[in-house]
Every structure is written in C-alpha cells, then in structure tokens.
Amino acid sequence: MKAKVHVTLKSGVLDPQGKAIANALGHLGFTGIGEVRQGKYIELELAETDREKARQQVEQMCRQLLANTVIENYSIEI
Amino acid sequence: MKAKVHVTLKSGVLDPQGKAIANALGHLGFTGIGEVRQGKYIELELAETDREKARQQVEQMCRQLLANTVIENYSIEI
Numbered sequence: 001m002k003a004k005v006h007v008t009l010k011s012g013v014l015d016p017q018g019k020a021i022a023n024a025l026g027h028l029g030f031t032g033i034g035e036v037r038q039g040k041y042i043e044l045e046l047a048e049t050d051r052e053k054a055r056q057q058v059e060q061m062c063r064q065l066l067a068n069t070v071i072e073n074y075s076i077e078i
Numbered sequence: 079m080k081a082k083v084h085v086t087l088k089s090g091v092l093d094p095q096g097k098a099i100a101n102a103l104g105h106l107g108f109t110g111i112g113e114v115r116q117g118k119y120i121e122l123e124l125a126e127t128d129r130e131k132a133r134q135q136v137e138q139m140c141r142q143l144l145a146n147t148v149i150e151n152y153s154i155e156i
Contacts, residue, residue, distance in 0.1 A: 007119075008121075021143070024143055025139055025143060028142055030139060032125030033122060033124060034122075034124065035121075035122075035123045036120065036122050036123070037121045038118060038120050039118075039119040039120070039121070040117075041084055041116070041117040041118060041119040042096075042115070042116050043115045043116075043117070044111060044112075044113075044114050046111060046112065047111070048110055057108065060108070061108060064106055065099070065102055065103060065106060066099070
C-alpha cells in the first residue's frame with residue numbers, strides 16, 4: 001500500500017526557502033508572484049494492507065519523525 | 079490563483095534522503111516499510127487569473143527553476 005505525506009510549514013512560520021524561490025523567479029522575469037511556500041512530499045511503500053491501520057502507522061511516523069509538529073502541519077493520503 | 083507543484087525524483091534515480099528516512103523509521107521500530115521517496119512540494123500564489131495561462135507560467139517556472147528535469151519529474155495543480 002502506498003502512502004503520500006505532505007509536510008508544510010504552519011502559516012505564520014517564516015519560510016526562507018519559499019522566499020528564495022520567489023526572489024529567484026522574480027530575477028528570471030516572472031511577474032505577479034505572491035507568496036511561495038515550500039514543503040516536503042514523501043511517498044512510502046507499506047506492507048500493511050488495511051487502510052485504517054496504514055493510516056495510523058503513517059500518522060505515528062509523522063508525529064515521531066517526518067514532521068516537526070511545533071512548526072509543521074502534515075497531511076496523509078493512503 | 080494558487081498553484082501546487084510536486085517535484086519528484088525520476089524512478090531509477092537514487093534517493094539518499096528517502097533511504098535515510100526509511101532507515102530512521104526502521105530504527106524507531108516501524109516495520110513493513112518498503113521504498114521511501116522524498117520530493118518537494120511548492121505552493122505559489124499567482125496574480126494570473128486565467129487557469130490556462132497560469133498553468134503555462136508555472137510550467138515555465140518548473141522547467142527553468144523549480145525542477146531539474148534531467149533527474150526530476152514535476153506535476154502541476156492549479
């Protein structure tokens with residue numbers, strides 16, 4: 001079973017990487033660009049076949065390793 | 079208009095970051111984890127209001143800056 005996880009910075013948390021992208025796009029001549037935020041996208045291949053159990057397992061992974069829940073949100077798609 | 083971009087490594091390209099996550103999850107006691115791949119997720123706020131033009135603009139951004147098309151794929155959601 002495949003799980004997809006998005007980890008994004010909470011709104012209000014500064015995102016220097018996103019800012020750098022926005023600046024670089026400006027230098028390349030792109031206009032009309034507002035806020036840019038960069039997050040992480042993680043794909044996991046799981047042996048678990050039960051959707052609900054897989055979701056719980058990935059939820060645990062997010063809390064323990066994949067996301068820093070102080071400053072980041074995560075969302076899981078199974 | 080908001081654009082969401084996923085940048086992922088092409089299959090066959092080694093992903094040391096994904097491997098590190100898989101190893102770390104193993105050390106934390108998670109079992110049944112197969113391949114882990116890490117990509118980037120970028121959200122852009124665009125002034126453009128036409129969907130098709132926005133898509134073309136983001137497509138250009140991906141080719142010029144956001145993705146290294148030699149080793150990475152990208153997908154765009156508007």
